[in-house]
Amino acid sequence: MNFETINAKKVEEYARNNNGIIIDVRNPDNYIKGHIPKAINIPYNMFEEVQSKLPKDKILILYCERGSLSLILCRDLGKEGFNVKNVYGGISSYRGEIEL
Secondary structure: OOOEEEOHHHHHHHHHHOOEEEEEOOOHHHHHHOOOOOOEEOOHHHHHHHHHHOOOOOEEEEEOOOOHHHHHHHHHHHHOOOEEEEEOOHHHHHOOOOOO
């Protein structure tokens, strides 16, 4: 496994202390309705187009609704040499909708 899964309660702290970039991989409509503070939106289906522009020297913290799409992306990006973290349970966990 070329990535790590992190607890949703630690996302902001982890990003701040480790110079990470928080990436919401949900569609733009869901992102607009609510997202983790300081997260940027790169929808899952757009990742191939922007992957070459992502920095390999920073930690990329990915999340989706429940953690499954971001898990797939983390696996693929990890194989490509990116330092990636998946948020366990996605934004649902961050909001407290899923028990950790």
